[in-house]
Each structure stands twice: as C-alpha cells, then as structure tokens.
Amino acid sequence: MYEGAIQDLIDELGRLPGVGPKSAQRIAFYLLSADAADVKRLSTALDRVKELVRFCTTCFNVTESEQCRICRDPRRSDDVLCVVEESKDVVAIEKTGEFRGRYHVLGGAINPLEGIGPDNLRIRELMARLGTGTVRELILATDPTTEGEATATYLALLVKPMGITVTRLASGLPVGGDLEYADEITLGRAFEGRRRV
C-alpha cells in the first residue's frame, strides 16, 4: 500500500477492465514519471469523453452530436440495417468498406446468466425503426458466440413477420489459417455457408 494520491490512482486504474493490480501499479508509476504535459492531455481526454460523447439518438452508436456521422450521411442507403452488439463492431465493419447501409447498436447481447434480457437492450428502439417501413433487409451481425447467436435468433423471430428479409453474417474459416487447425464448429459452419464458385 502506498499513501494518498498514488494509491488512489492505483485503485482507480485497477477497476478498469483487463487491468490487474500489478498493471495498475506499473501505469501509475509511469504516469508519475511522465511529462506533465502528456499527463495533462490524458486527463483532458478523460474529462472530454464523459462531457462530449453520448449515444446517437437514432442508432445508439457513440457520437458527439445528436446523430452520429453515419446516420447523418445522406449517401448511405436507408433500406439495409445492420444490427451489432457494440459501437466497436460498427468500427470493425466500417473498416471493411463493404457496407453502405445504416446501423443499430444493441448495447450487448441477451445473456440471462448476467441478468441481461431483451428489455435491457435497444430492441424496442430497433422495432420502432423497422416499423416505419423503409428497411428492406436486416443484417444480424451479432457476435458468433452462444449469446450473440441466441440474440440473432430472438430478433429474427420478432422481425420476420414484418416481411423484412433477415440475414446473418456467414461464419467461416479465418483467412490465413490452416484447415486442419479449425475447430469442429467453425468448420461445420463453413460447410453450411459454402457458396458456388
């Protein structure tokens, strides 16, 4: 145990996801020895993120204005909507440059073990968006985990009666990997999702 400010900092850092007590101590002492201007920039960034960043009122992506950049972009198409769990998934899909529609960020996946049910996610807001009738295709891009797949199943059941085409991202083999190293579930999915060449 240290005293005063340094221990407070170690305690706060230790509460961050993925930061153990040893890492917290290392980061705290790094900051202590760092240039005052560098530390000031970090603390300003921390203040600003809570002050300025909020959720887009349409898609719930993170943004600094009422609507996010993607929702404001008139060149994107309104008839395809891609559902993801988190804002970081929007970033990952945007990097591919393959998708020109809009997004809807659920804020997680249905996980009863963690007490997260449909009402804890932005599903009601999704249904309201779909209710306007402009969306023709809904792409379910939740994680290929048990929770993500179950969430996609739940959404598909809700949305299909509305006459909207519902699609799911194909899960296949990781590019650059050896076939023999693929696990049986991924390999099985790759077989189901095979396409004509």
Place this chain on the structure above:
Amino acid sequence: MSGYRRQLYRDDAVVLRVQKIGESDRVITLLTRRHGRVRAVAKGVRRTTSRFGARLEPFGHVDVQVAQGRTLHTVAQVEGIDLYGKRFIDDYPRYTAASAIAETAERLTPIEEEPSLRLFLLTLGALRALAGGERAGPLVLDAYLLRAMGVAGWAPALTECAVCGTPGRHRSFSVPAGGAVCPDCRPPGAARPAPVTLDLMAALASGDWSIADAAEPAARRECSGLVAAHLQWHLERGLRSLPLVDRGATAPAARGGGSATPAHEQERA
C-alpha cells in the same frame, strides 16, 4: 514461477459460464465430474484463430485439461464431447432454460473444487434432455430445479406434509413451511394449488415423465411458479436468469436430435 511445478489434471465438465477478461481471454466456469466447480482462464480464445473458443462456449460437455495455478487455473487442453450450446442458439426458449440450469448449478456449488458428482450428473442430464428436444423445455428445467434442490437438501415435500410428515395428496403449499402441508399444519397465507399441479411436481421430482408430459398448460404454469418460489426462498439472492426464462413454447420442438437447420441457414434460403 521458479521451482513451482504446475499440476495438470484431466476431467470432463459442463461449461456453466463464460466471461470476457483482458484483451482476448475468457474466464470459464466449469462444473467438473470429479473436481467440483472450477474457474479457469482460457487464453486467447476470443481471437478468431483460436481452436479452443468454440469448444468453450456455454452449456457444452467437454473433456478438459486444467493447469492449476496459485490464484487462477488455466485451461491447457479442451475437446468437445457434446457441445449442447449450438443446439440452443436457434431455439431462444431453450437457450433461456439452459441459462437458468447453468446459473442454478453455479449457485448450488458455492465452494470451488468441492466435488458434487450428483449435481454434475443432474446438470449434464438436464442439458442433454434440453438439447434432445423430445420434452418441453420448461418441464426439463423444472424437473432439474426440483432435483437440484434435492441434492442441496431442500427439496419441497410433495407426497407428505412438510410439517408433520403425514403422507397424502395435500391441498396446500407453503414455501416457508417447506412444501405441501396438511389441513392441520397449514400456515396462514399458504397457496392452494390445483391438486394436478402437486401431482406434476411429484412426477417431475421422481422422473415420472408419463404423468409430466400429459400435464395441462395451467398445471405447468402453476408448477413453474411454485418451483421458482421455493428455489428463490432458499437462495440468498434470486437467480438472475429465472425471470428471463421464456416459457412461451410449451410444446416439444418440432425437430429431431442435432440435425436442425441453424437459423442463419434458414435466413439465407
């Protein structure tokens, strides 16, 4: 780590819970056959190149090699025996029932690495039955909860009075008293379930599926309510998953074994 030899052991286990930790790891809660409930880190499983990832998804029956550490254990090897999780992902009600089974198993093993073979076998059997799809999911869940409470030592009395032990088909049920109660012992505020509801509970507790399968929806609903109330009474904190169980579909799923077409495949067709 100098001079410290890591102990390795191999066991079969059910994956109860999976939680993200760090950049790409997961903490896996396992209910093992011989070592009780074990928490172990699976390194790198969230990377798409991991072979372990898919085998350590919730609800699977796996063969694991656990490396014992001073604080946290790690998963050294894992092979899938029967990965039930993949059968629940295209059936939302069963996914929620499986979650309640897993959370119950976790809560009934408060001490890590204290073997409970009966609970392990019960949990494995319940997930297998749920994945098999021949029985209604809510009945499989309620049978599991009743028998798991039996393992914990607080099964509700169903065929005798919970207070005086008089055998019979009693008409009242009191959670605080411990189950069915005779007219003499009936405390104020005891529930008056339909007699067929108590018959259903007794059938589920003893594994009499001919009676259970024939039960009417009203009896099933009342039974689920009493089982949940009895369970929550005995647990310090309520189960988080139980209120989220989707009991909407009481009919058995119209599909056989593991040959169901995954939802994402149906969408594309």
